[in-house]
Amino acid sequence: MSDYYARKNDCRLGIKSFSLLFRIVKFNSYFYPDTMSFSLDEITRLAPDEASVKAGEKLAVVSNWSDTGRSENALWGNCKGSGKLPYRVMVDLGNIAFKCSCPSRKFPCKHGLSILILQLRNTSEFTQNPNPEDVQEWLDKRNSRAEKKESSESKSVDPEAKAKRIESREEKVRNGIEELQLWLKDLVRNGIVSIPQNRFQFNANIISRMVDAQAGGLANRLRQFNEIDFSQQSWPEELMYQASSLYLLSETYVNRNVLDEERHSDLEQWIGWNITKEEVLKTDAITGNWMVLSCQQSEMDRLTMEKIWMYSEQDKRFAQLLQFFAPGQIMETHYLANTTIEADVHFYPGKQNLRAIPSALRKTSSGCTVISGFSGITLALDAKTAYRINQPFGNEFPVVFSAVSVVRHNQKWMLKDSDNIGLELINPELEIMKALSITGGKPTSIFGCIHRTTFMILGIWFNSIYYSF
Amino acid sequence: MKINTTNITKTATLGTSRAGGSILDLPKELLQIVAENESDTEDAFLKSIALVFAINEAGFNGVEIKGEFPVCPNETKPIAPAEITHYFKKYLQESDAVLVSYLLTNFRKRGIIVPGFLVSDLMYFNQRNKIDPQLLSDVEGETGKWLRSINPDWANKSSISDSDENIWETGSPAIRKQWFKSLLKNDPNTARLILSESFSAENADMREFLVDALSQKINSDDQPFFESCLSDRSIKVRNAAYRALCFIPGSDISKACLNYLKKAIQIDEQRVMLIKKKKVIHFAFPGKPEKILLDAGVEETSNIKQLTDAVFIAGQIIGLTNPELISQTLGISEYELIQLLLSHENVDFLAPFAAMSATHFKNKKWAKALIESEKVLISSEMISFFSVYEKKELAQKLARSMQINELIDQFTDGEYTVIDPGVSEIIFNQLLEHPYNVDSPKIRELSLYLPVSITGMLESYKTEFTKLENHFWIKRLDEMLDIINLKKQLNSNNLLN
Numbered sequence: 001m002s003d004y005y006a007r008k009n010d011c012r013l014g015i016k017s018f019s020l021l022f023r024i025v026k027f028n029s030y031f032y033p034d035t036m037s038f039s040l041d042e043i044t045r046l047a048p049d050e051a052s053v054k055a056g057e058k059l060a061v062v063s064n065w066s067d068t069g070r071s072e073n074a075l076w077g078n079c080k081g082s083g084k085l086p087y088r089v090m091v092d093l094g095n096i097a098f099k100c101s102c103p104s105r106k107f108p109c110k111h112g113l114s115i116l117i118l119q120l121r122n123t124s125e126f127t128q129n130p131n132p133e134d135v136q137e138w139l140d141k142r143n144s145r146a147e148k149k150e151s152s153e154s155k156s157v158d159p160e161a162k163a164k165r166i167e168s169r170e171e172k173v174r175n176g177i178e179e180l181q182l183w184l185k186d187l188v189r190n191g192i193v194s195i196p197q198n199r200f201q202f203n204a205n206i207i208s209r210m211v212d213a214q215a216g217g218l219a220n221r222l223r224q225f226n227e228i229d230f231s232q233q234s235w236p237e238e239l240m241y242q243a244s245s246l247y248l249l250s251e252t253y254v255n256r257n258v259l260d261e262e263r264h265s266d267l268e269q270w271i272g273w274n275i276t277k278e279e280v281l282k283t284d285a286i287t288g289n290w291m292v293l294s295c296q297q298s299e300m301d302r303l304t305m306e307k308i309w310m311y312s313e314q315d316k317r318f319a320q321l322l323q324f325f326a327p328g329q330i331m332e333t334h335y336l337a338n339t340t341i342e343a344d345v346h347f348y349p350g351k352q353n354l355r356a357i358p359s360a361l362r363k364t365s366s367g368c369t370v371i372s373g374f375s376g377i378t379l380a381l382d383a384k385t386a387y388r389i390n391q392p393f394g395n396e397f398p399v400v401f402s403a404v405s406v407v408r409h410n411q412k413w414m415l416k417d418s419d420n421i422g423l424e425l426i427n428p429e430l431e432i433m434k435a436l437s438i439t440g441g442k443p444t445s446i447f448g449c450i451h452r453t454t455f456m457i458l459g460i461w462f463n464s465i466y467y468s469f
Numbered sequence: 470m471k472i473n474t475t476n477i478t479k480t481a482t483l484g485t486s487r488a489g490g491s492i493l494d495l496p497k498e499l500l501q502i503v504a505e506n507e508s509d510t511e512d513a514f515l516k517s518i519a520l521v522f523a524i525n526e527a528g529f530n531g532v533e534i535k536g537e538f539p540v541c542p543n544e545t546k547p548i549a550p551a552e553i554t555h556y557f558k559k560y561l562q563e564s565d566a567v568l569v570s571y572l573l574t575n576f577r578k579r580g581i582i583v584p585g586f587l588v589s590d591l592m593y594f595n596q597r598n599k600i601d602p603q604l605l606s607d608v609e610g611e612t613g614k615w616l617r618s619i620n621p622d623w624a625n626k627s628s629i630s631d632s633d634e635n636i637w638e639t640g641s642p643a644i645r646k647q648w649f650k651s652l653l654k655n656d657p658n659t660a661r662l663i664l665s666e667s668f669s670a671e672n673a674d675m676r677e678f679l680v681d682a683l684s685q686k687i688n689s690d691d692q693p694f695f696e697s698c699l700s701d702r703s704i705k706v707r708n709a710a711y712r713a714l715c716f717i718p719g720s721d722i723s724k725a726c727l728n729y730l731k732k733a734i735q736i737d738e739q740r741v742m743l744i745k746k747k748k749v750i751h752f753a754f755p756g757k758p759e760k761i762l763l764d765a766g767v768e769e770t771s772n773i774k775q776l777t778d779a780v781f782i783a784g785q786i787i788g789l790t791n792p793e794l795i796s797q798t799l800g801i802s803e804y805e806l807i808q809l810l811l812s813h814e815n816v817d818f819l820a821p822f823a824a825m826s827a828t829h830f831k832n833k834k835w836a837k838a839l840i841e842s843e844k845v846l847i848s849s850e851m852i853s854f855f856s857v858y859e860k861k862e863l864a865q866k867l868a869r870s871m872q873i874n875e876l877i878d879q880f881t882d883g884e885y886t887v888i889d890p891g892v893s894e895i896i897f898n899q900l901l902e903h904p905y906n907v908d909s910p911k912i913r914e915l916s917l918y919l920p921v922s923i924t925g926m927l928e929s930y931k932t933e934f935t936k937l938e939n940h941f942w943i944k945r946l947d948e949m950l951d952i953i954n955l956k957k958q959l960n961s962n963n964l965l966n
Contacts, residue, residue, distance in 0.1 A: 040555045050563055058951060121958075185511035191484025236478045244519035251516070377531045385527045392523075407538035408619070414534060421531035430593065433620060437589035440541030440612055453529045467586055 056113030070126040079111045096334040176213020177250045196230040217272030266350035285344035288314040291368040294458040295337045318398040319356035337468035351390040368466040373400025377421045396449040403443040423455045541615035546582045566598045567913045582610035592623045673703035684713035711765030715789040725759045726790040733783040750809040754779040788822030791830045807838040820844040864892045873903045888918045916952035
C-alpha cells in the first residue's frame with residue numbers, strides 16, 4: 001500500500017508512452033464463466049422494485065417454464081403467461097441485459113428475474129447448449145449496436161469547428177467564474193449569519209448561472225453547500241471550508257496557464273469540462289481482476305448517480321466509476337458490490353486521478369478477497385496528505401485499514417487502530433450498528449474513504465467474508 | 470499544528486465589511502504570500518481560510534483514544550446456515566413480520582441463532598414490529614445482547630420505559646386498560662407494583678377493572694390486596710374483590726361458598742323403568758346465604774320467571790366455586806355433577822355459571838361437557854387450557870360458536886404446528902363465510918400452519934373465483950398459496966430441518 005502512489009505515477013508514464021497503441025475494445029463485451037450464477041441477494045439488487053422480485057419468485061417454478069437452456073453468455077426460456085403463447089425470455093449474462101416478449105414496462109421484468117431465480121433453484125434444468133437462433137440474433141444485434149456506438153464516437157470531427165467550440169466554452173466558463181468569485185466575495189463581505197434561514201435558495205441563482213456557463217463541476221460544488229447540516233454548531237466552519245475551497249478552485253482556473261498538462265486536465269474535470277469516453281479509452285488500460293468494493297447510488301439534480309469503487313490487488317490501486325441515469329433510463333451495465341470482474345480499466349487523465357472507465361469486462365465471480373491495507377491511521381492520513389497535494393480538490397481518499405475496530409469515544413463513533421489512534425466516523429447510526437453487528441467490536445479490515453478528518457466505512461472484511469455497505 | 474478557526478467563524482458570520490478580513494493566526498510566511506497576491510479584503514480572507522483548512526487537515530494525525538471499549542463475546546450457539554440466511558435477510562428488508570417471525574421460531578426450535586451481520590437489522594426490525602422478547606432473546610445470540618448494552622434504544626426493558634409510563638399517565642381509559650392487561654401478561658411484577666402505587670388514585674370503574682384483571686392472574690400473595698379492597702368505598706370494587714377471593718383456596722368466601730352448596734345441593738337416586746336407577750339433582754333453600762356471600766354480589770331473590778330462589782342462589786354460588794371441590798363435597802365425580810346440572814330443568818340458567826366456574830378454575834371435564842351440550846357460548850378463555858388435540862376434537866363446535874379470528878387463534882400455537890387437514894378445512898370454510906373479518910397478515914400467518922395437502926382445495930377455489938372474477942378472493946388465495954409453496958420449498962430444500 002505504501003508504494004501505491006509511486007506505482008501509480010509509473011503507470012501514468014506508461015499510459016503516455018503507449019497512448020498510440022490503444023485498441024478499441026467493445027465496451028462491456030464480457031461474459032461470465034460457466035459456474036457464474038447470481039445469488040438471491042444479487043438478483044434482488046438487479047430488480048426495479050420489491051414487487052418484481054416477489055412476482056419473479058412466484059413464477060420460478062419448473063412447471064411455469066419450458067425450453068429453458070443456457071450457454072456461456074446467455075440464458076433463455078419460455079414462460080407461461082396469461083396469453084395463448086408463452087413469453088420468450090432471454091438474459092445476456094455478459095452485459096447483464098434482459099429481453100422479454102411480455103408487455104411490462106418494468107426493466108428487468110418479473111420473467112427476466114424469474115429465470116435467474118429458477119436457474120439458482122434448479123441448476124440441473126439449464127443444460128449447456130449453443131445459443132438458439134433468436135438468442136444469438138439478439139446478442140449479435142446488441143454487439144453491433146455497441147460497435148456502432150463506438151464507431152460513431154470515434155468519428156473524426158472538424159478540428160476548426162472543435163477549436164471554435166472550445167473557445168466559446170472557455171469564454172462562457174471565464175465569465176461564469178468571474179460571477180462566481182463576485183458571489184463568493186459578497187457572501188463573506190455581508191456575512192453568513194442569515195443563510196440557515198434561506199438555506200435552500202441562497203445559492204440557487206449562482207448554481208443556475210454555473211450551469212449556463214457550462215461549468216457543471218462548479219455547479220455541483222455549489223449544490224454541496226445545501227447538504228450542510230445547518231442545525232449543527234459547526235455549520236459556519238463547514239460552509240467556509242467549502243466556499244474557500246471553491247474560491248481557490250476558481251483562482252486556479254484564472255491562473256491555469258502556469259499548470260502542467262496533467263494538472264490542467266485535472267482542473268478541467270473539476271470545473272466540469274467533460275472528457276469524452278473515447279478520449280479516456282485512448283489511455284492505456286490496466287488489465288486484471290478488479291474487486292467491486294462498493295456501489296452506492298445517490299440522487300443529484302433529478303439524475304441518479306452510481307458511484308462504484310473498485311480495487312486491483314495486482315496493481316494495488318483503486319478506481320472510481322461514475323454512472324449517471326436519467327429517470328426511466330436503463331442501466332447499460334449492472335455492477336454488484338462484493339464481486340470480482342476481470343476488466344481493462346482506463347483512468348481519466350490527470351495527476352493521481354482515480355476516476356476510470358472499464359472496458360472489455362471478461363469474467364466475474366462472487367466475493368472480494370481481503371486487501372492488505374494500512375496498519376495504522378496515521379500512515380493513512382500521511383498518504384491522504386500526499387494525495388491531496390496532487391488532488392487538492394478531491395474530496396475522498398479511498399483506503400483499506402488492516403486491523404481497526406469501531407469504538408465509542410467522547411460521544412462519537414470512531415475507528416480505532418492498534419496504537420489507539422482514532423478517526424471519527426461519519427456513517428449514519430444505522431451503518432455504525434451494522435458495522436458493530438458484523439465485527440462485534442473486534443479489529444478487522446475495513447474499506448472506506450477519508451473525508452478531510454473523518455472516515456466513511458464502505459465495506460468490512462470479517463472472517464474473510466466481505467460485507468459491502 | 471492546528472490553527473484555531475474561531476476567528477474565521479466569527480468573521481464569516483458577521484461579514485468582512487464589519488469584522489475585517491485578517492486572520493492573525495496564519496503563519497507570517499503564508500500571510501505574506503496572501504498579501505502579495507490579494508486583490509481585495511474578501512480575496513485575501515477566502516485564500517487565507519483555504520490555507521488554514523489545508524494546514525489543519527494536513528497536520529491532523531488522528532485522535533488519541535483512551536479507555537477500552539467492550540468487545541462482543543464469542544457466540545456459543547451454532548449460527549443459521551447461509552442458505553436460510555438469504556431468505557431471512559430478504560424478509561427483514563421487506564419488513565415481512567409474518568415470515569420473519571416464522572423463521573425466528575424455526576431458528577429457536579433448531580437451537581441456532583441469527584448471524585451477527587443481520588443482528589442490527591433484526592434490532593431495527595424489532596423497534597418497528599415488536600418481536601416476542603423471549604423469542605428475540607433466544608435467537609439474537611451474544612451479538613444481540615452486546616448490541617443491546619451499547620444502544621440504549623435496544624436495551625432490555627426490565628421495567629416500563631418512559632413512553633410506556635406516558636401511556637399509563639396520560640392514555641385514555643381503554644388504552645390504559647389494554648396496556649395494563651398486556652403488562653400483567655408480560656411483566657406481572659411491574660404490573661403489581663404499578664397497581665399498588667396508583668390503585669387508590671383511580672376512579673371506581675378503573676379500580677374494578679384492576680381487581681378483575683389481577684384476579685385473572687391470581688396467586689396466594691394477592692390475598693392481602695384483595696382483602697384490603699373489601700373495604701373499598703365502591704360496591705363494584707368490593708364485589709370484584711370478593712369474586713377474586715373465591716379463587717384463592719382457603720379464603721373465607723371460598724369456604725362459605727362450599728358450605729352453602731353442601732346444604733343446598735341434594736343428589737338423589739330415582740328408579741327408571743323398574744330396574745335402572747339414575748341420579749337426579751335437587752336444589753334446596755338452606756336459608757339466607759352468609760353475609761360474605763351477599764357482599765360478594767350474590768343476590769337472594771330470583772328475578773327470573775319460574776326460577777326458584779334455591780336454584781337462583783345456588784347457581785350464582787356454583788359460578789364462584791371450584792368444580793373439583795363441589796364434587797368432593799357432594800361425593801360424586803365432576804363428570805356426573807356437570808351432567809346432572811346439564812340435565813336439570815333450569816339448565817339455561819345454570820350452564821353459564823357452570824361455564825364461569827369451569828373457565829376460572831380451568832376444569833376441562835366441565836368445559837368439555839358444556840361445549841358438547843351447546844348450552845353455552847364458547848369463549849377463548851374457556852378452552853385456553855385445552856391441548857391442540859382436544860381442540861381439534863371440538864373444532865366443528867368451536868367453528869359454530871366462535872368468531873373466525875378467535876377460531877384461528879385456537880389453532881395457531883405460535884410454534885407453527887401444522888393444523889390437522891380436517892380442522893384446516895373447517896377453518897377455511899369459516900373464512901369463506903366471513904371473508905372481511907380477517908386481515909391479510911392474519912391469513913398469511915394462518916397459511917404457515919396449513920398442511921400442504923390443502924393446496925389442491927385452495928387451487929380449485931381459486932379457479933372457481935377466477936371464473937367469477939372475484940378479485941378479493943383471488944388475491945387472498947394467492948397469498949395463501951404463496952406462503953404454503955414457500956414453506957414447502959424451504960422444507961423440500963431441507964433449509965428448515
